[in-house]
Amino acid sequence: MRELRHLMSPLDFSTAELDKLFTLAEEIEANPSKYAHVCEGKKLATCFYEPSTRTRLSFEAAMLNLGGQVLGFSDANSSSAAKGESVSDTIRVISCFADICAMRHPKEGAPMVAASRSSIPVINAGDGGHQHPTQTLTDLLTIRAIKGRLNHFTIGLCGDLKFGRTVHSLINALVRYNDIHFIFISPEELTIPDYIIEMLREKNVSFSEVRKLEEVMPMLDILYMTRVQKERFFNEEDYVRLKDYYILDKEKMELAKSDMIVLHPLPRVNEISVEVDDDPRAVYFRQVQYGVYVRMALLLTLLEIDVQ
Amino acid sequence: MLNVGKIEEGFVLDHIKAGKSMSIYKHLGLDKLDCTVAIIKNARSGKMGKKDILKVECDINTLNLDILGFIDHNITVNVIKNCEIVRKLPLSLPKEIKNVLKCKNPRCITSIEQELPHIFVLTDEKKEIYRCKYCEEKYGNKDKFKI
Numbered sequence: 264m265r266e267l268r269h270l271m272s273p274l275d276f277s278t279a280e281l282d283k284l285f286t287l288a289e290e291i292e293a294n295p296s297k298y299a300h301v302c303e304g305k306k307l308a309t310c311f312y313e314p315s316t317r318t319r320l321s322f323e324a325a326m327l328n329l330g331g332q333v334l335g336f337s338d339a340n341s342s343s344a345a346k347g348e349s350v351s352d353t354i355r356v357i358s359c360f361a362d363i364c365a366m367r368h369p370k371e372g373a374p375m376v377a378a379s380r381s382s383i384p385v386i387n388a389g390d391g392g393h394q395h396p397t398q399t400l401t402d403l404l405t406i407r408a409i410k411g412r413l414n415h416f417t418i419g420l421c422g423d424l425k426f427g428r429t430v431h432s433l434i435n436a437l438v439r440y441n442d443i444h445f446i447f448i449s450p451e452e453l454t455i456p457d458y459i460i461e462m463l464r465e466k467n468v469s470f471s472e473v474r475k476l477e478e479v480m481p482m483l484d485i486l487y488m489t490r491v492q493k494e495r496f497f498n499e500e501d502y503v504r505l506k507d508y509y510i511l512d513k514e515k516m517e518l519a520k521s522d523m524i525v526l527h528p529l530p531r532v533n534e535i536s537v538e539v540d541d542d543p544r545a546v547y548f549r550q551v552q553y554g555v556y557v558r559m560a561l562l563l564t565l566l567e568i569d570v571q
Numbered sequence: 572m573l574n575v576g577k578i579e580e581g582f583v584l585d586h587i588k589a590g591k592s593m594s595i596y597k598h599l600g601l602d603k604l605d606c607t608v609a610i611i612k613n614a615r616s617g618k619m620g621k622k623d624i625l626k627v628e629c630d631i632n633t634l635n636l637d638i639l640g641f642i643d644h645n646i647t648v649n650v651i652k653n654c655e656i657v658r659k660l661p662l663s664l665p666k667e668i669k670n671v672l673k674c675k676n677p678r679c680i681t682s683i684e685q686e687l688p689h690i691f692v693l694t695d696e697k698k699e700i701y702r703c704k705y706c707e708e709k710y711g712n713k714d715k716f717k718i
Contacts (some may be wrong), residue, residue, distance in 0.1 A: 280703075370678060371678050371704045371706035371707075372679055372680040372703070373684075375680075376684055390680075
């Protein structure tokens with residue numbers, strides 16, 4: 264019997280496996296009707312112990328697009344966790360109802376505990392500030408689909424680089440590809456953590472740190488914007504001071520290359536001015552669509568459904 | 572000068588950092604063994620100035636050397652048979668340790684999940700860094716000496 268495959272971290276897949284996954288996602292994008300019924304009779308359980316409309320709906324849309332069905336809960340109060348049930352017990356029960364499970368939990372490592380007890384594949388749909396692998400897969404697929412490659416580019420990561428888990432995850436995933444130059448654009452208070460800098464130095468990956476977005480705009484092939492998250496601050500004053508530190512507007516976009524692309528994990532607050540939305544280089548809403556394709560490809564891969 | 576007699580069969584753990592013997596006693600589960608244990612604290616040492624020593628009269632397969640390796644791999648483990656040292660066991664950093672450290676991250680699943688073992692994995696041998704298997708919270712050398 265083959266070992267059950269789960270997804271806990273974006274690094275769980277080798278670059279060769281990711282290539283295969285992204286090729287499948289692109290094939291799904293090109294031929295959606297071919298995949299419209301391939302998951303008939305299969306059920307996805309979305310076990311969301313904390314609210315996350317976007318990720319949950321993206322998973323549900325992915326399964327529905329494949330002809331499967333979905334069941335689940337969208338906050339801990341409507342699950343047996345409110346009665347004190349452990350994650351280990353919950354997943355054993357869910358394993359009897361569904362064929363695959365996407366789990367979001369505020370406690371870090373909860374999906375890993377679930378995976379260790381599960382008889383169905385478990386996908387980490389976000390565990391606290393720890394991992395959110397399907398966001399990283401979404402980011403990678405968006406870059407690959409639009410730029411046509413996952414190597415040889417300069418990427419600027421802008422905003423909250425200290426607490427932004429999507430940024431950390433994306434860096435860890437991108438260092439496995441060749442010739443990528445990182446430019447970290449953040450205020451002094453929200454710089455990239457030391458352990459990431461150490462990792463980049465150890466791997467001999469080229470990077471630079473700047474405070475001003477304008478000065479690096481012409482060099483970028485990709486700009487990854489992030490939101491300064493209010494929930495990460497203990498002090499309202501600090502949040503108010505830093506939230507408007509970077510605002511991407513038309514003026515700054517004029518400094519960028521004609522084929523530069525802007526990504527954002529969303530939700531956006533005001534770090535990208537609405538006037539930028541109509542710029543063809545602003546791809547953050549297409550990124551959401553790629554999120555559905557990559558989740559479709561992931562569901563098929565983990566369920567081992569091979570479509571000829 | 573205090574004299575503690577020889578043991579027939581078991582271990583002598585030498586060169587323990589002064590003051591750490593009780594922690595090792597606890598983590599090796601020596602309190603649960605029904606055998607003679609001598610704890611010698613602050614013994615004079617040419618190399619260390621002061622050191623602790625543990626003498627344990629027990630079956631030589633009873634000791635979990637992984638824990639010892641994690642706490643301090645500079646400890647000398649002398650295996651005793653017929654009152655003589657027959658071997659010195661090398662200690663190394665274990666790849667994984669279970670229920671020795673508690674994860675201090677309040678957002679870690681170990682803080683709420685019943686009976687979940689606290690497992691730490693060696694992620695950087697050179698810097699002696701362990702990370703929680705679940706949340707990847709980092710534990711370095713400084714944290715080790717707190718246990």
